[in-house]
Structure formats: structure tokens, C-alpha cells
């Protein structure tokens with residue numbers, strides 16, 4: 001594979017520890033994306049000639065783990081038969097090809113890092129969140145050479161929201177992403193936990209001033225943008241977690257399951273373009289092709305399709321076209337708008353909101369690219385529209401109202417969407433004009449893409465609502481149409497009877 005000296009040192013280190021890299025995989029700098037991997041020759045797709053195979057990604061992902069060993073064997077036996085025929089004996093990669101294989105021991109985790117073994121277990125166990133991994137990375141980076149060639153390839157500057165100035169963040173006004181950056185919390189963790197911990201254990205850490213806030217944020221950002229979830233206890237059944245959002249996962253994830261995975265984290269990602277995926281084997285993690293990758297094309301992994309606000313927050317980039325984009329509406333908008341208009345005092349509003357949360361309704365509702373109003377938003381609006389008597393009945397039954405729009409809830413939904421749209425400083429048209437200007441700085445451009453995407457989704461939701469429940473009408477549009485169709489049918493039937 002073609003590489004700079006840092007890349008070659010990394011590959012040598014990777015291979016010396018049992019990693020394998022297919023000849024078809026190379027490194028390349030991609031404009032605006034940093035380093036990534038490129039296909040140096042066609043990576044053929046079996047799937048193209050066998051369209052029924054792998055028609056759903058889920059089926060493929062379930063089968064693939066079992067099939068990976070098998071497909072490697074198939075590729076090898078094809079190679080042997082070609083050799084017998086006297087044909088070109090260079091390995092010809094197939095779909096489901098192992099692009100590179102990472103031995104588990106080179107993953108950087110709290111189990112493989114040296115630091116936990118050097119400190120008192122009780123004190124180590126008290127460190128919360130990602131701190132144990134971040135501290136381990138700081139220690140490995142500063143004091144050992146175990147992952148040195150890996151660290152040497154990692155970026156030291158980021159465009160993720162943590163590193164934006166207040167002025168740059170102001171460009172995102174209106175987006176709920178501003179409430180998720182966590183800069184104050186990270187600073188607090190550093191000042192109140194990390195710094196005193198390092199100072200207390202100076203015999204292990206060495207000079208405490210090396211463990212700077214800057215390095216802490218840098219390592220934290222590397223975890224945020226490059227880590228993988230690798231179960232430390234692979235047999236634990238986590239099916240129940242399937243519907244958790246990325247944010248919830250981030251908050252609850254056991255740090256023992258967070259892994260820095262050398263090589264796998266060199267792949268970039270782009271909405272709708274992924275052609276490779278990481279598969280977990282007992283002793284290795286294998287990056288496999290999942291479709292045909294033509295020579296010269298970039299090899300893209302998936303980052304689990306975050307919407308643009310989260311892409312920007314975690315990874316520091318956005319997708320101009322993002323199929324997984326969404327905009328959020330907080331429960332507090334329903335509480336304030338509907339609760340206040342219905343003359344509820346603060347206590348009453350809080351009681352209804354608390355009850356909804358207890359009933360499992362989320363405190364944030366997402367409008368996705370289908371522009372559908374989320375069921376939970378409709379339930380919440382209806383809960384705030386109930387009379388005191390009906391609310392008491394719902395409480396007794398422990399059942400929030402059904403997510404079915406009626407004239408009143410449709411009118412509230414419209415007001416809520418309009419209020420959200422009013423929270424942005426610029427209009428869709430102004431943002432569209434800004435994007436025509438090729439000279440605006442990158443961060444500003446990304447902020448415009450995020451807020452424009454959110455406003456378009458809100459506008460889309462409003463148009464859908466207007467079409468289904470025209471403003472000021474007491475009946476949904478479809479019901480009217482159905483009525484008039486029924487009336488026509490009824491008329492015909494009557495005529496037929498005559």
C-alpha cells in the first residue's frame with residue numbers, strides 16, 4: 001500500500017502485531033475529509049450478480065459473521081484454482097473481502113492499557129464516564145511506546161463543536177445541538193477529577209503538568225469521533241438496546257466496551273455511501289467490503305448514520321445530503337405553548353410533563369426526513385389539551401392519549417412547528433443564498449447546513465400537516481375526500497337501485 005513514512009511505520013507496527021491488510025487497500029488524503037482508505041484495484045461484488053443475496057442489510061449483518069471465515073476460504077480456493085490454470089495469481093478481492101483484519105490485543109481499551117494495573121483498583125473504579133479510557137490514552141501517549149505509531153497518525157485538531165468559539169456556535173442558534181456539547185461538564189471533570197487524581201498518583205503518572213486540559217479534550221474528542229463499541233463481555237445479550245439513540249448510548253455505555261480500534265478508525269463515512277463494515281470475530285475485528293468497490297473509490301465505513309447536528313457535534317463534519325437528518329422539538333415547547341395557553345399554572349404543567357415522562361414519553365421529539373409528526377409529540381400535545389377530569393382519568397389508567405391528531409391537536413402542532421421555526425435567526429432562503437457563497441469559512445458553512453436542514457424538515461412537517469389538516473378546518477383533508485368519494489359512491493349505488 002502507498003504511504004507516507006508515518007503511514008508505513010503504522011502499517012509495519014500493525015502487521016508485526018498480527019494485523020493483515022489486503023493489497024487492494026491504500027491510504028489517501030481526501031479533500032476536506034483528512035486521511036481515508038482507497039481501493040487500489042477493483043473489489044468485485046458477488047452481490048451484483050446475485051441480487052437476492054443480502055437483500056437486507058440486517059440479514060447480511062447477521063449472516064456475515066458466520067460467513068466471513070467461509071468467504072476468506074472461498075477467495076483462497078479461487079486463487080489456487082486460478083494458479084492451476086496458469087492465470088494471474090494475484091488475489092482478486094471479492095465482496096465480503098476482508099480488507100484488513102485487526103487482532104483484538106491491539107485495541108486500546110481499559111483492559112489492554114497499562115494504567116489500570118498500576119493504580120489502586122478501588123480508586124480506579126470510582127472514575128466515571130469515559131475518564132478511565134481518556135486517562136489511559138493520555139498515559140499511553142505520554143509514557144509508553146505501545147501505541148506510538150497509532151497515536152502518530154491521529155489528528156490533533158478538530159472541527160467538532162467542543163472546539164468552536166462562542167461566535168461560531170452562535171451560528172447554530174435554534175438547533176437543540178447547542179445543549180449537547182458538554183464543554184462545561186468536560187472542563188469540570190478535568191478540574192475536579194482528572195487533575196487531582198493525576199497529582200495524587202504522581203508516582204505513576206509522572207509530571208502532572210503533562211496531563212493538560214488540552215490533552216484531555218484532545219483524547220476525549222478522539223474517543224468521540226473514532227471509538228467503536230466492542231463488548232468486553234461478548235456474550236451479554238444486548239438486544240434490548242437496539243432502539244436506544246446514540247446520545248443515550250453515549251451516556252450509558254460502559255467504558256469497558258469503548259475501544260480505540262487502530263486502522264478501522266481511518267475509514268471516513270458518508271451518508272448512503274458505505275461500502276465496508278466492521279465484523280467482530282473471536283480473535284480479530286475484520287473490516288469487510290459489503291459491495292463492489294471500483295479501483296480509485298474511497299472505502300467508506302458507516303458511523304451508524306447520525307443526523308447532521310450529531311455529525312457536527314461528534315465528528316466535526318456534515319453530509320450535504322443526509323438521509324438520516326432530523327430536527328428536534330423539546331417537550332418544554334409543548335409544556336410552555338399548550339400548557340400556558342390553556343391557563344395551567346407552573347405546578348400543573350410540571351405535573352403533566354412529569355407524568356408523561358413516567359409513562360415513557362421522551363423529552364425530545366424528532367422529525368425525520370419523512371416529515372411525519374412523531375407519535376409521542378401528538379400524545380404529549382393531547383395530554384396537555386385534556387380537561388382536568390380527563391387528565392385524572394388518563395392518570396388512573398396509566399395511559400397517555402393515543403397519538404391521533406384531531407382538529408385541536410393539529411392546530412397546536414402547527415403552532416409548535418411555527419414556534420420552532422421562529423427560533424432560528426435566519427430564513428431558509430437566506431441560508432440557501434449563503435451556501436451559494438463559496439467563500440464562507442468551513443465552520444460557518446457547516447452551521448448553515450445544519451440549521452438549514454433542520455428548518456427544511458420543520459417546513460416539510462408543516463406542509464404535510466397543512467395538507468392533511470388544512471388550517472382552520474375541523475376535519476382532516478383525507479376524511480373530506482373520503483366523504484365526497486363515499487357520497488359519489490352512495491349516489492351511484494342509489495342510482496343503480498332505482
Ligand SMILES: C[S@@+](CC[C@H](N)C(=O)[O-])C[C@H]1O[C@@H](n2cnc3c(N)ncnc32)[C@H](O)[C@@H]1O
Pocket residue numbers: 032033034035036153154155225226265266267268269270314315316317318
Ligand atoms: C474515524 S475518523 C476517519 C479518519 C480521519 N479522516 C483521519 O484523517 O484520521 C473520523 C473523522 O474523519 C473526518 N471525516 C470522516 N468522514 C468525513 C466526511 N464525509 N466528510 C468530512 N470529514 C470526514 C472527520 O474529521 C471525522 O471526525
